[in-house]
């Protein structure tokens with residue numbers, strides 16, 4: 314296969330903080346991620362959007378109820394992945410895309426299945442990179458979809474080699490100026506950058522109690538909405554589409570809250586944060602100029 318990789322030495326983590334984040338993901342086995350992914354071997358680490366089929370809650374048989382709720386949450390997460398992937402294109406099978414903070418790899422597979430493109434996913438978790446590469450091997454797509462134990466701030470990949478790139482709920486682990494500098498370096502002129510993210514709402518003031526609880530839960534540092542546009546403007550990324558997905562993600566959290574077999578304990582915090590106006594679920598699409 315062609316490669317956009319120019320270095321021999323991987324650059325996994327750069328700080329004690331990043332080591333702790335890697336520890337989290339190396340240990341993570343939440344049923345809400347693993348059980349959903351098993352359905353069709355698309356493993357996501359992001360939330361869902363769209364109206365839910367609430368009839369799954371009325372299912373009388375307990376085992377079937379659990380199965381149907383799991384499938385419905387996966388459908389909503391898949392809808393989020395499809396929305397993001399749809400903004401990456403048009404892309405040709407010869408094009409290359411970069412998945413920054415790829416987790417167990419679902420997003421790169423979604424992009425590859427949609428466009429036939431090459432994909433490079435990057436994660437600081439060795440376990441996630443190995444898992445994702447094994448999934449690609451099982452699908453017989455490892456010639457085009459590859460996962461790397463690397464740092465999204467310093468990938469070592471070739472300058473200008475990418476037609477599109479994204480962060481799906483992974484920007485809150487890094488400094489945005491460093492992140493967007495790397496995306497801008499990797500993207501060719503006219504390339505497309507997409508992110509779906511949770512950000513705190515500048516109009517609320519500062520980070521709310523709920524936003525702080527979410528930070529603590531995942532060991533992350535949620536940025537204010539304004540920080541995205543400032544850092545993009547400083548790094549040749551010009552927004553072309555911004556969509557507030559806050560209302561669209563609430564059904565996912567309402568359903569997840571009632572999934573006793575999948576809850577992690579953070580569900581009410583997300584619902585309160587969205588409803589008190591301190592937190593937003595945002596899609597930003599930008600062109601690399």
Ligand code: GPP
Nearest residue numbers: 343345357358359482510511531577
């Ligand atoms: C979901 O991952 C995303 C994050 C952990 C980053 C934080 C996102 C924000 C929008 C603040 P996951 O799917 O592994 O989480 P969970 O285990 O809760 O489903």
Ligand code: MG
Nearest residue numbers: 345346358359
């Ligand atoms: Mg999840």
